[in-house]
Amino acid sequence: HGGSVVLVGAGPGDPELLTLKAVRALQSADVVLYDDLVSGAILDFARREAKKMLVGKTGYGPSCKQDDINALMVDLAREGRRVVRLKGGEPMIFGRAGEEIAHCRAAGVPVEVIPGISAPQGAASRLVTSLTHRDHARRLQFVTAHARDGKLPTDLDFNALADKAATTVVYMPRRTLPDLVRNLMAAGIDPATPAVAMFSVTRPEEKVILATVATLAEEVALGARLGGAGPCLVLYGHALAEVAVEALPQIAQAAANGG
Amino acid sequence: HGGSVVLVGAGPGDPELLTLKAVRALQSADVVLYDDLVSGAILDFARREAKKMLVGKTGYGPSCKQDDINALMVDLAREGRRVVRLKGGEPMIFGRAGEEIAHCRAAGVPVEVIPGISAPQGAASRLVTSLTHRDHARRLQFVTAHARDGKLPTDLDFNALADKAATTVVYMPRRTLPDLVRNLMAAGIDPATPAVAMFSVTRPEEKVILATVATLAEEVALGARLGGAGPCLVLYGHALAEVAVEALPQIAQAAANGG
Secondary structure: OOOEEEEEEOEOOOHHHOEHHHHHHHHOOOEEEEEOOOOHHHHOOOOOOOEEEEEEOOOOOOOOOHHHHHHHHHHHHHOOOEEEEEEOEOOOOOOOHHHHHHHHHHHOOOEEEEOOOOHHHHHHHHHOOOOOOOOOOOEEEEEEOOOOOOOOOOOOOHHHHOOOOEEEEEEOOHHHHHHHHHHHHHOOOOOOOEEEEEEOOOOOOOEEEEEEOOOHHHHHHHHHHOOOOOOEEEEEOHHHHHOOHHHOOOOOEHHHHHO | OOOEEEEEEOEOOOHHHOEHHHHHHHHOOOEEEEEOOOOHHHHOOOOOOOEEEEEEOOOOOOOOOHHHHHHHHHHHHHOOOEEEEEEOEOOOOOOOHHHHHHHHHHOOOOEEEEOOOOHHHHHHHHHOOOOOOOOOOOEEEEEEOOOOOOOOOOOOOHHHHOOOOEEEEEEOOHHHHHHHHHHHHHOOOOOOOEEEEEEOOOOOOOEEEEEEOOOHHHHHHHHHHOOOOOOEEEEEOHHHHHOOHHHOOOOOEHHHHHO
16 A cells, blocks of 8 residues: 655756755655656666656657557556656656546546756856847747657647747757748748757757758757757757857767767 | 857756756856746856846846946956856847857857757757657747737738747747737637647646637637736647647646636
8 A cells, every 4th residue: 555656757868957845755655667868877866776767658659569568657556666667857747647546536546746956947057048039039839840740730829830929849840840940931930030949958968959940850850960869958049149169168069060 | 368158058957958068167157147937946057156147127127237237248258257148048149149149259159059958949958849740740840929029029920920830939928828819819710729838838837728819819818817927938830739638737727727
């Protein structure tokens, strides 16, 4: 008895971006079910006796395993274990927490959530750039560019995504970026709108690419060839005009290095 | 020499939602400039020798003091102090970080940002509800309902805000909520769209109000009369249909208690 599930946000990568509450949950876990984007340094916060199980690919991996994760999580909790489900970024924003919560609830297993710093927040801090600068952005929006079938979702509101008074963050943009840009252009976005792509936000291998909406797809493809790896995030909007290149000495720019 | 400014996100209220990196910054600060929404328990993480100065009202307070905060921050850093500017929530999302960063840069003062858990993330965790449930939300958007003049911003994209495939979070909604709802209705939103208002997210005095877009303004006014206090956040969209009232035993509902 007494088993439970806690969904814990591991943040974008830097272990220092874990919350105190997340560390506490890891230190009292019996089992930690973690995604492959969660680093070893973060897992090291877990109680030494805890069983650590890699359960899922995030990003572009096959998602058919979600049912297995749900079942495993609930089975372990029913055996009386304190289960920590450790997920990259923020579980409640494009982290599929909804499905895991619904599964626990249906099984009568107590479930709780501890938020994590999201990738866009990690990106904003690394770029030292507000996502909602008063002069530029009235609205901040997060969108996924990757539907269940791997394509650009067909029901996106492209007028909302082309709004010049918004800052937009695109999760999982890589496969569908040319298609997304085509739709933004058709909706009337200014092609010169500043855009940034980041690979592996807040990790040692982080890469930043500065572009415009017009050049973004080409720059990201180039960046990937030049070593950009890991999860990719795209941000665009006039707020990104505030990114000061000179404030980013530690960050390689794909275009500057090899483009 | 060696002075610097670090903007630190204090999170929505619960001190356990501070990041490890935020705690470390507080522990090496010479001066902490904090907003009035930052609790004593969070300030207690600061180095004992650090000077702690209350500098600003957040929310509806007068904003004319922003220039003074900017000047103080830069002056202290120029005197060689390690300045922590401690802000509620996430500095890069409706936290006016943009102005403070620009001021530091213009003065040649090194400036860094440590993200904080935003109020919407705190709300989602407390409601145990994903903001982007796959069946309900393709897009997540944050908007402020409070322009410089205290009114509803006139250039909001109400079609984007009425999109039934989006989850919307409204910062500082209280004064302009009736006006916002009127505009959403005019843009064709379903009046039965689930909506939640939260006061003092993740704090001991937290209050949650479950409503619909149609009843929201009335319920929030009632909730405020029944003791809802502190910062208020409104969330609406079909993802909020997943909020399980029975999962919120510790949360008072204004409508249930007195409406």
